[in-house]
Amino acid sequence: MKAKTVIITGASTGIGRAIAKLFLDRGNNVIMNSASEENLEKTYKEFGSPSNAITVAGDVSNRKVGEKLVRTAIDNFGSIDILINNAGVFQPKPFLDVQEDELDRFISINLKGTYFTSQAAIKRMLEQNGGSIVNIGTVLVDHAIAGFPASAPIVSKGGIHALTQQLAAEFGKDNIRVNTIAPGIIRSPLQGKIGVEDADGLAGLHLLNRIGEPEDIAETAYYLATSNFLTGETINVDGGHVAGHQFG
Structure with missing residues (x-):
């Protein structure tokens, strides 16, 4: 496959890091973004x-920042073929305890970040007659867990799921494909940030009785980004988390 130019947000750790490594290993040009320069x-x-x-x-x-990412891709590699909207924040908190500034933070980074970075990329993709966007959502949008209250981040991720379908419909005729990955529990630094000391202890939430690895999401991102006939989909990469439950 001819080398593509890929923008990956949140590329320094976890899922984003694995996606960046996979695209680089397969010979693509990658613009790596993170809020942390270090x-x-x-x-x-x-x-x-x-x-x-x-x-x-x-x-x-x-x-x-999204505009700068696209400009950097064009100035250095001449195109923007793929955008992976991976940057995001997540933190569980009971609904009644959520403050306005906390809700604003999730919406600003997760939803607005995806929205406006996609806007910057699509403007260029229209000139190129095509492109691909892969968003990162969560299975919790469609499969809530009573003991894991996280309404604020999930609302922002739900917006990403909705945005995916709308953009796929609006720009399908322009050969711009937009899809979302909804991960289950994935081994990444995020688990520690939200207070999960033993991520493997959550394996029972998945029918496969194990948690996922960042590379599982990276492989799916690569497939969605390069598939020519898939758009408007949300793919659960969750070890069977949404499909069913273990019992006994």
Whole structure:
């Protein structure tokens, strides 16, 4: 396959890191983004400072960051073929305890970040007669857990699921494909950030009785990004979390 130019937000750790590595290993040009410049540079060096990767630090809740990512891709590689909207934040908290600034944070980073970065990318994709966007949502949008209250981040992720279908409908005629991955429990730094000390202890939530690895999401992202006849879909990559439950 001819090398593509890929923008990956939230690319310094966890799922985003695995996606960036996979696309780089397969010979693509990658614009790596993270809100943490320190983490981003560390990951870039761990990758061996590849010549086909460029780092752009910045918080995607600022729409100018998305515009800069697209501009960097064009200036250095001449196109933007794929956008992976992975940057996001997540933190469980009971509904009645959520403050307005907390809700605003999830909506700004998760939903607005995806919205405006996609807007910047699609403007260029229209000029190129095509492109692909892969968003990262969550299975919790359609499969809530009573003991895991997280209404604020889930509302923002639900907006991403809805946005996926709308953009697929609006730009399908322009050969721009938009899909979402809804991960289950994935082994990543996020688990520690939300207070989960033993992620493997949540394996029972999945029919496969194990949690997922970042590479599981990366492989799906690669497939969705390069598939020519798939759009408007939300793919659960969750070890059977949504499909059913273990009993006994």
